[in-house]
Amino acid sequence: MRIRNVFIILCAVVFLFGLSAPVMAKVIKIGGLTDCTGATSDVGKDYALGLSDAWHYVNDTGGINGKEVKYTWFDYGYRIPEALTKYKLLKRMGVIAIEGWGTGDTEALSATVFKDKLPYVSASFSAHLNNPKKSAYNLFFAPDYSTQARANLTAWFEAKWPKHKDYGKRAPKFACVYNFASPYASAPIKAIKDQAKMLGFEIGEDQDVALTAIDTKSQIMALKKFSPDVCWHGNTTMAVSATMRDAYALELGADWLVNYWGFDENLPRLAREAAEGAMCAGPSYFFGSDEGIMKTVKEFAKKYTPGVPLEKRLKFTVTAWSNVLLLREALIRADKAGDLSGPGILQKGFETMRDFAIADGGLGTSPVTYTSTDHRSTGIVPVFELVGGKFNHVKTIDVKGRWPEKWASEWFGW
Amino acid sequence: MNKKSIILLILFIFLGVLFTSCASMQTKPTAANFKAPTVALDSVQVTQYNGYWYYGANIKPTKGKEGNNSAVLPLAFTFNITNPNSFPVKLDGFGFTVAFEDFDVNMVNAYETQWIPPGKTNQISVPSILDVRQALLGLLVPNAFKVKEKGTNAWALLEKWWTGIPEYNIPIYVNGGSATFMAGEEQKVVPFKAKFPQ
Structure with a gap:
């Protein structure tokens, strides 16, 4: 009886210590390949900063069904061998999707990501990437070029x-x-x-x-x-x-x-x-816009990239947010289906989207649809004109x- | 086990818990008491010098593949990170842009997590790898107008940098830096910039 009491007390102590230990939340790893200092850095740096800000936003607003995202990104300086090396590193680190950059890395890696079944959300909007038979794992939110x-x-x-x-x-x-x-x-x-x-x-x-x-x-x-x-x-x-x-x-x-x-x-x-x-x-708002969730976009730019003044940020920040929140939605859907594998993210995530409004349309994007046979996100294209330093909407063309x-x-x- | 032994055991555990709790007891971080840690550049080191050279894609190398191959300039940036708080803080993100003179040439991130004890200074060393080819493209496209306005050309700048930086007589700038710190549930993002040599 006495031994049993001692055992109960010891168990209670162990239990109490156990409760006080930090609870480890599950982490989802996402990779990034960007050009902040190479041939396309005049537009690439802003996009890279936008990606980073937006993944902070994802984590600050609940992550992926409560799971934290660890976003690891590199500046590959638009050197393709460097992009390939960093891709291998990211894959070894166990990332389940990559935010890529331009045509250089996207086309160089297209066959590899197809073989590896690793979703690659890019800022290259080439129509060559729309055919799932050839490049199923290359995706983006915008209408193609x-x-x-x-x-x-x-x-x-x-x-x-x-x-x-x-x-x-x-x-x-x-x-x-x-x-x-x-x-x-x-x-x-x-x-x-x-x-x-x-x-x-x-x-x-x-x-x-x-x-x-x-x-x-x-x-x-x-x-x-x-x-x-x-x-x-x-x-x-x-x-x-x-x-x-x-x-x-x-x-x-x-x-x-x-x-x-x-x-x-x-x-x-x-x-x-x-x-x-x-x-x-x-296909999405300019940085100066105050519509939709642009106030939030600017707040996160100011908070997480304090070294770059807001007046130097460009529309590519919003482009980046659009791609991040697109991937977030695919991850949320795939996670709910219990399958965060590459094919799971593609088939139970992206390819379940029908007229899905990214951020409820708060970034100025057109609703997106992906099917297993067609990855053209949308045919609805707003067109803008530069007048007196401002971007005025001319008209929206529904190509489809x-x-x-x-x-x-x-x-x-x- | 007799009654006395049991009482002693319980007392021992109780005191253990009490001492452990007291030892780890410290000010709880809040938005009001969380002071921003400071980030200061300590030094920049050329970790390996490979000279200045570049050959175009039409030149066949003795071994290996043709390509626009060029000299790599690896640098290591060492920063002092000081925690002014009475509780430990976690460095949870660290990145900055490297500029030679006033041209951005590289952007680097450090992903290693580290804890900085209360009132102490830790160091972090961040590598930056850059080759002539990458810097050349950066000068020819995004900085083309700026290079022209300065009355120089990309090749002249590259030679000056690749031969002058190992002598530590070309200013190296750290621009647009941001360091993310966590203490409990509180977060602070600290901007920083620096110049070396000062």
Whole structure:
């Protein structure tokens, strides 16, 4: 009896000590590959900071069904061998999904993530990544570059061309300016030319402008011979601003449509009046917006990245939040289904989304849908115009809704 | 076991618990009493010097593959982290941008968790690995206008940095740094920046 009492007391003490020990919460590991200092860092750093802020937001608002996210990310400086090495490290660390960056790392790793069945949410919106048969584990929230380009040209055709003095007298003239060798810059060219042909444009010769270009006078002189009404620029902000400045100085007189990563809050600072009237697809809010949850986005930027002033943050922070909150939703769904494996996150997470509104639409994104046969997130594309340093909404083009047959059968994967 | 032994055992356990509790008793962290730890750059070390060189993708190396290969400049940044509180704090995130002169060249994060005792200073050493090729692309694209405005060119800057930094006569900046600290349920994010040599 006495021994039993002693045993009970000892058990009680052990129990009390056990209760006071810290409870270990389960942790979900997510990896990140970014470019903060390499060739695409003018846009990549802001995106990287946005990813980090947004994962803090996820943890501060309940994590993944109560599980904490440990987000580990690296600046790979747009060096592909470094991206491959860091990918292997992240995989060894046991991450269950990766927030990737641009076309460089995304395409270099596409076959590997497909083989490894590791979801890879990227800031490369290439239409080549939409086909689950080829790249099932590459996903993103935005309409792909080709859909954005089709919408951008259509918006110009409907909003700007009718105001032109030659409207009704001749076909509008269109030309493309981009770095031929860049997969990002060349990705939507076939699609936008197809759209131009469909809308009845006369199409001029393409001009090759390097991503590193700061002098584009020879290309502008070549364009002047064709005298386009509107040009597409497929590069990133620095080369876009250099081209616009030369076009303005040499009085090209054409309007500009710009690819997603070439049109941001830095463009009017660099190109000034030469960028006036430029148009771009805006699949999520600009950083200066006060709509939706943008107040929260700014609060987290200020709190978790205090060394970077808010006035230096760009729309790519919002792009990053959109991709993070998309992945969060996929993880929540897969976790509820009890399967946080790569195929689980894909099939029980992403591919269960039907017109899902990321953050209840609070980041300005269109609702997304993913199926097992089609990873095009949406065909609804808002288009914006730069006026007096501000980004004004021109119109929203529903590419899928307007051309449903072409969307279904012709415009898939390019 | 007799009654006396049992009483002694219980007393022993009770005193053990009491002493342990007293030993670990300390001020509970709150938003009001949690003072921000300080982060200060102690030194920057060139951990291995490989010279200055670059060869383009059209040059066949003696061994290995062709490519835009170039000299790596590994640096180690050592910081002093001081906890002014009367309770321990956990360093839970640490990152910053490395700049040569006023050009950002690298961004690094440290993921090692460490506890800083009350009133003490810990050190953390953070490596930064950078090669000429990466810095070149950073100068040619995002910093192209800035390089032009300074009346220089990317190659001149790279040679100056890769030969001058090992001599510690080129200023190295730590920009946009943020360190996340935890104490109990409380969190503080501390910004920091520094220059070396000062």
